[in-house]
Amino acid sequence: MPPVSDVLLVTCAALPDGETGGGLLVDALTARGATARWAVWDDPAVDWSSARIVAVRSAWDYEERLPEFLAWARAVGPALLNGAEVIAWNTDKRYLLDLADAGLPVVPSTPASTPDAVRAAVASYGVCVCKPTVGASGRGLVELRPGDALPDLGRGPWLVQPLVESVRTEGEVSVFVLGGRPVAQVRKRAGADDVRVHEEYGGRSDAEPLGHEHAALALATVRTAERLLRARLDYARADLVRLRDGTLAVGELEVTEPGLYLDLVPEVAESFADAVVAVLVR
Numbered sequence: 662m663p664p665v666s667d668v669l670l671v672t673c674a675a676l677p678d679g680e681t682g683g684g685l686l687v688d689a690l691t692a693r694g695a696t697a698r699w700a701v702w703d704d705p706a707v708d709w710s711s712a713r714i715v716a717v718r719s720a721w722d723y724e725e726r727l728p729e730f731l732a733w734a735r736a737v738g739p740a741l742l743n744g745a746e747v748i749a750w751n752t753d754k755r756y757l758l759d760l761a762d763a764g765l766p767v768v769p770s771t772p773a774s775t776p777d778a779v780r781a782a783v784a785s786y787g788v789c790v791c792k793p794t795v796g797a798s799g800r801g802l803v804e805l806r807p808g809d810a811l812p813d814l815g816r817g818p819w820l821v822q823p824l825v826e827s828v829r830t831e832g833e834v835s836v837f838v839l840g841g842r843p844v845a846q847v848r849k850r851a852g853a854d855d856v857r858v859h860e861e862y863g864g865r866s867d868a869e870p871l872g873h874e875h876a877a878l879a880l881a882t883v884r885t886a887e888r889l890l891r892a893r894l895d896y897a898r899a900d901l902v903r904l905r906d907g908t909l910a911v912g913e914l915e916v917t918e919p920g921l922y923l924d925l926v927p928e929v930a931e932s933f934a935d936a937v938v939a940v941l942v943r
Contacts, residue, residue, distance in 0.1 A: 668697040668937055669712040671918075673722040677701060680719040682923025682930070689934035695941060702733055709737045714937055716742045716896070717918045724797050727752060742895045742940065743916050750890060751917045754794045754820045763885050766878070766910040768825060768902060774818040776811055782821035783807055790856060791821045797918075804856055824856060825912070827903040833858050833912060836871070836879035837921065837929050838897045840936030843876035845926045868925040874909060875901055882911050895936050 668690055672679045679686070679699040690697040695714075700707045702720045709715055715737050723730040731752070734745035741748075750756050754770075761767040771782040772794065783789055783805045791814060792802040801815050804824065832850035836843050849858035849866045858864035879899035887894055898919035900912045921929050 666698045666712055667695040667941065668714045668716065669700045669707070669709065670697060671702045671715060671717040672699050672719040674701050674703070675722065676719050680920055680923065682921070682927060683718070685923050685927055685930035686718070686921075686933060689930045690937060693934055693938045695934075695938055702730065709740070712740055714742060714940060715740045716937060717748070719920070720918050721797055723752065723918070724793075724795050724800070727795055742937070743897075744892055747890055747892050747894065748917045751914070752795060754792070754796070754913075756886075756914070757820070757911070759889055760882065760885060760911060760914065763889060765882055765885055766904075766908050768822050768904070768910050768912050771821045772818060773821055776814065779805075779811060779814065779819055779821055783809075786821065786823040788824045789821055790824055791819050794818050794820050802857060825902045825904065827905075828856055828858055831903050834872070834875050834901045835919075835922070836875050836899045836901065837919075837926070837932070838879050838883045838894070838899065839929070839932040840895060840939055841880075841883070842932075843871060843879050844932040845929050846871050846875055847922045847925055866922060866925060868922075878909055878911070882914050886914060886916065895940055896933060 670679055670686060677699065683699060687697045731749050734741055734748050755772050757767050757770045773779040773782055779791055784807050788806050790802055791805055793815060803812055828851045832848045834846050834848050836846045846869060847866050848869050849864055851858050851864050878901055882899045883894050883897050894916050898915040901909055902912045904910050921933065923930055
């Protein structure tokens, strides 16, 4: 029989030990008196009802099995941090339209359900990127220009956005908001041959001190999402970029399974554990 734990940290079968540095999360929770272990979300042997807290961490295969993943999340029930309805909202990138409608500065975004709609958005934006509305780690993103033939876009629907050139220079800044408090940030820059900031596409990431401007927008984004969803977000990561006019804008708000970059900011494990323990005692 699998061991009973206060906290189950959710991962996928490809990463049975969790995200890079995942042992730090277990250690930090253990130091606070909470037993914790990693569990694969679709493992039938896991008794999710045995845990007091279930936290999705590195379930990075959800995009190909979204209905199954959402059904799993709903079955977990109230032990699931952030909650199944929040996850359903956040796993479709059209949530950015909700944040923009609520008055936040957000990278301009146009949903497109057909290739013709993609072409129309490209004509409107000029050089832009197109990505599936359900996707992770930059998979499926393509750069498009007016007049170019559309490549194979894969499965839609899609979100079309103007290309934010600053990802190659200033980069994208990820701010970790844990327990309602910005705690750290990482700056990620795209490589020379791709607009994606992920290492597998040539990008690089570096830890840096938490900046006031970035922390303020990240916290405002989390609080706005909480008002929209009428839910508490116990953990989140806001990915922020600088638009051409100088505006700092929201590129993503990750509240389903945000990577914590524990290899760069290991102290985030302590803040994450504090946020989880606060839920255990409230």
